[in-house]
Amino acid sequence: MPASMFKPSLRIALVGDFNPAVIAHQAIPQALDNAALEIGVRADYDWLPTPEVNSPEDLVGYDAIWCVPASPYQHDEGAFIAIRYARENGIPFLGTCGGFQYSIVEYARNVMGWKDAGHAETESEGRLVIVPLVCSLVEKSDVINLAPGSKIAAAYGREEIEEGYRCSYGISEQFAEAPGQQPLAATGWDNQGAIRAVELTDHPFFVGTLFQHERNALKGRPAPLVEAMLRAARE
Template sequence: MKIAIIGEFDENFRPHVATNQAIEHSRSIIDQDFESKWISTETVEKNMELILKEFQGFWIAPGSPYKSMKGAIDLIEYTRKNNIPTFGTCGGFQHMIIEYARNVLDLKDAEHAEYDPYASRLVVDPLSCDLKGDPLEIEIINEKSKVFSIYQKRVIKEKYYCNFGLNPDYQNLFDKNGFKIVGSDIHNEARIVELEKHPFFIATLFVPQDNSTFNSPHKLVTEFIRTILK
């Protein structure tokens, strides 16, 4: 089995290093063999058909803007429609939101403020405060969610590296149309989203991989990998 990590790897960017480390932490408690490989969004755009044949799960990585927003969005659309395990963290969260807005909610002009800050429909917009590097509490508000079954608790603490999130004006629209807001902060702003009736299509605005250790592999990362291996 192979996992593709979608994004432009930067060895000096802590969330990217943490992604590789978290996969190794989870590997230590998973009995099956698997491989993981970084693939740039430009490569995805040029070779998506081949990539989809080679890999069985996709981690949409932190670190936006991507070199090819189209590559990321097209891949996310395919994995969503075809029940392929997909995990988005930080920038991955943001792009999974944009894909859903454009292709499911029919908001064709949905934009990400980091790419186009003056767009008329900013579905992903600047957060009310900079969360970079901060560990903050999140409440899991849906006890029927896959996320709650993984964490097995209502309040968690995770670290952020981002400045952009789901525009609160659109939260109800997403939630009512299947992309459920299952975790929120103290201001009731979306921090975890989960697609109904999908093996694993979960996105977090925080970076769970930075909270993973060899002694305590992160539960979300481990469950993502286990879902691929099923």
């Protein structure tokens, strides 16, 4: 077979506790397959249950890491290890819904020095950087305004999108007001100014969204951030 017929192969770690009843988990393989076809690569993915992620060595060899929805996770530390490994080693990373929330906690603890940062779904003490939303976003869609020049805006090719959610927790005001000049930047907001997406400005591709755009694959629509993650992994 001519060399030109071979497609680059990418290894993707899907960090989270697979549940066939979770709609996002049903959609993720299709979103990856569609994105891989679109950009001309082969995406081989492994579901890594959080109890099986016990050290950075468990992530070695993966070209990208996706911390998937459906939290709380069975083993929170497994999710935090994966997020930190991707952040510190320049590994393309996507965190959606629960993955977004846990990436905020990880950043607060290990970059901002808020060692007591926590998630209100599983903790009641400390600086809760993820708290219940004023209005639940379970099975709801909403408009998100994207920062000009951001990676997420580039992926979508526009600065206003509408996506669906299945979540009841988001970023606290305390955290939203704190990062300032930190590399972690808010790059997506709803019409009321609540943060719905973040990215690291000093990382090849590290994006977190509260919404679950991967579910578009079940409706025959593209998942732009999955394509962008694979493009970053290919490079």
